[in-house]
Amino acid sequence: MPELDHEHVAIRTGPRSGLPVIVAVHSTALGQAVGGCRVWRYADWRDGLTDALRLSAGMTAKCAVAGLANGGGKTVVAVPEGTELDPALRRRVLEDVADAVASLDGTYATGPDVGTSPEDMAVIGERTAHVFCRPVERGGSGDSSPATALGTLAALRAVRHRLHGTPALKGARVSLVGLGSVGLRLAGLLAEEGAELLVSDIDPAKRAPARELGATWTSPGQALTAEADILVPAALGGILTGDVVPELRCAAIAGPANNQLATEPVADLLHERGILWVPDYVVSAGGAINALAVELRHETPEEARVRVEAIEHTVTELLHEAEHRNVTPARAATDLARRRLDAARARRPVT
Ligand code: PHE
Known part of the structure; x- marks a missing residue:
C-alpha cells in the first residue's frame, strides 16, 4: 500500500449499487483535484484502494509537470470478481460515483478512465457539475x-x-x-x-x-x-x-x-x-490537458491541441x-x- 499523504480519501458502499466507491483527493495545492473514474474488477476492494491512492498521486504529478492549475484525484469503483455489471447496475454505480463527487463540494472533479466512457460521464453529469469529458453534444469535450x-x-x-x-x-x-x-x-x-x-x-x-x-x-x-x-x-x-x-x-x-x-x-x-x-x-x-483547456478555459480545439503537443x-x-x-x-x-x-x-x- 502506498504512503498516505492524501488530503482526503472517501470510501463508501454505494447506497444504490452496493459496490465499494473510493474517491481519493491527493492534492489541491495547485487547484481543484482532477482525475478519472476507473470502474474495474478487483479480487479485493483494498486493491482498488491501493490503485486509487497511487493513481491520484500520479494525477497530482501529471498536472504539476504539465503546468496545469489543478491537483490530483481519482475515483475507483472496485467491482468484485463474478459481479456482472449490467446496464442497470452500471447506472446505479455511476449515480453513486456522482453523489460521492458532489459531496466533495468541487474540491475534486472526475472524468473518464479505464472502464468508463463519455456516455458514463453524462450520467454522472445528471447529478454533479464536477465532471469532464461528457459527449460533445451534451456539453463536454468528449472522448479524451x-x-x-x-x-x-x-x-x-x-x-x-x-x-x-x-x-x-x-x-x-x-x-x-x-x-x-x-x-x-x-x-x-x-x-x-x-x-x-x-x-x-x-x-x-x-x-x-x-x-x-x-x-x-x-x-x-x-x-x-x-x-x-x-x-x-x-x-x-x-x-x-x-x-x-x-x-x-x-x-x-x-x-x-x-x-x-x-x-x-x-x-x-x-x-x-x-x-x-x-x-x-x-x-x-494529453487527455487531461485537452479536457481542462476546452472545458475550464473554453479554448478552441486548435488551442488545446497546441497545449497537448507541447508535451514534446x-x-x-x-x-x-x-x-x-x-x-x-x-x-x-x-x-x-x-x-x-x-x-x-x-x-x-x-x-
Ligand atoms: N483519465 C485520464 C487521465 O488519467 C484523462 C482525464 C483525467 C480526463 C481527468 C479528464 C479529466 O489523465
Missing part, C-alpha cells in the same frame, strides 16, 4: 483518448530526437503493449508517421485492426521484451517489474499506461541498464535536465512537480 494518443506521440518525438537526433518517427522500431482506446489510436498515428510497428493485446480481436495498420502482431509478453527503439506500455499498470528489466531489449520506454513501474526503484534499475524511461504521468497528460517540449526539457544533473528522468520529473507544488503552497499558506 485522441488527445492522450496525440500527447503520447509528441512524447515519442522527443524520445526519438534524444535517441537518434531527429523527431521524425519514420523507420523507428516501436513495440506497443496494449491496443485499447489510447493504444489503438496511437498505433494509427505511428503507422501514419511510417514507424515500424510491433503491436500486441491480450484480446485477440485486436489482431484485425492491427493488420489493417500494417503492424506486426505478437503476444504482450513478446512485445514487452522485443528488440525495439521505443517500448510503449499502453495497457494496465505494473508492467515494469524488477524481473522484467534484465529481459528488456529496447533503448527507451515511453507510453500512456498509468503506473507502469511495479515499484519505484525499477526506475533506477532501468537507468542502470541504460534504458531511458519517461515517466508515464508526463507522457499521458516538456519531455525534451526533462531529458535535458536529467542528463545535466545526472539523474533519472523520473527524478527530474518528481523534482519539477515538487518545485511547482511547493511554490503553490507558499502562495496559499494553510490558515
Whole structure:
C-alpha cells in the first residue's frame, strides 16, 4: 500500500449499487483535484484502494509537470470478481460515483478512465457539475483518448530526437503493449508517421485492426521484451517489474499506461541498464490537458491541441535536465512537480 499523504480519501458502499466507491483527493495545492473514474474488477476492494491512492498521486504529478492549475484525484469503483455489471447496475454505480463527487463540494472533479466512457460521464453529469469529458453534444469535450494518443506521440518525438537526433518517427522500431482506446489510436498515428510497428493485446480481436495498420502482431509478453527503439506500455499498470528489466531489449520506454513501474526503484534499475524511461504521468497528460483547456478555459480545439503537443517540449526539457544533473528522468520529473507544488503552497499558506 502506498504512503498516505492524501488530503482526503472517501470510501463508501454505494447506497444504490452496493459496490465499494473510493474517491481519493491527493492534492489541491495547485487547484481543484482532477482525475478519472476507473470502474474495474478487483479480487479485493483494498486493491482498488491501493490503485486509487497511487493513481491520484500520479494525477497530482501529471498536472504539476504539465503546468496545469489543478491537483490530483481519482475515483475507483472496485467491482468484485463474478459481479456482472449490467446496464442497470452500471447506472446505479455511476449515480453513486456522482453523489460521492458532489459531496466533495468541487474540491475534486472526475472524468473518464479505464472502464468508463463519455456516455458514463453524462450520467454522472445528471447529478454533479464536477465532471469532464461528457459527449460533445451534451456539453463536454468528449472522448479524451485522441488527445492522450496525440500527447503520447509528441512524447515519442522527443524520445526519438534524444535517441537518434531527429523527431521524425519514420523507420523507428516501436513495440506497443496494449491496443485499447489510447493504444489503438496511437498505433494509427505511428503507422501514419511510417514507424515500424510491433503491436500486441491480450484480446485477440485486436489482431484485425492491427493488420489493417500494417503492424506486426505478437503476444504482450513478446512485445514487452522485443528488440525495439521505443517500448510503449499502453495497457494496465505494473508492467515494469524488477524481473522484467534484465529481459528488456529496447533503448527507451515511453507510453500512456498509468503506473507502469511495479515499484519505484525499477526506475533506477532501468537507468542502470541504460534504458531511458519517461515517466508515464508526463507522457499521458494529453487527455487531461485537452479536457481542462476546452472545458475550464473554453479554448478552441486548435488551442488545446497546441497545449497537448507541447508535451514534446516538456519531455525534451526533462531529458535535458536529467542528463545535466545526472539523474533519472523520473527524478527530474518528481523534482519539477515538487518545485511547482511547493511554490503553490507558499502562495496559499494553510490558515
Ligand atoms: N483519465 C485520464 C487521465 O488519467 C484523462 C482525464 C483525467 C480526463 C481527468 C479528464 C479529466 O489523465
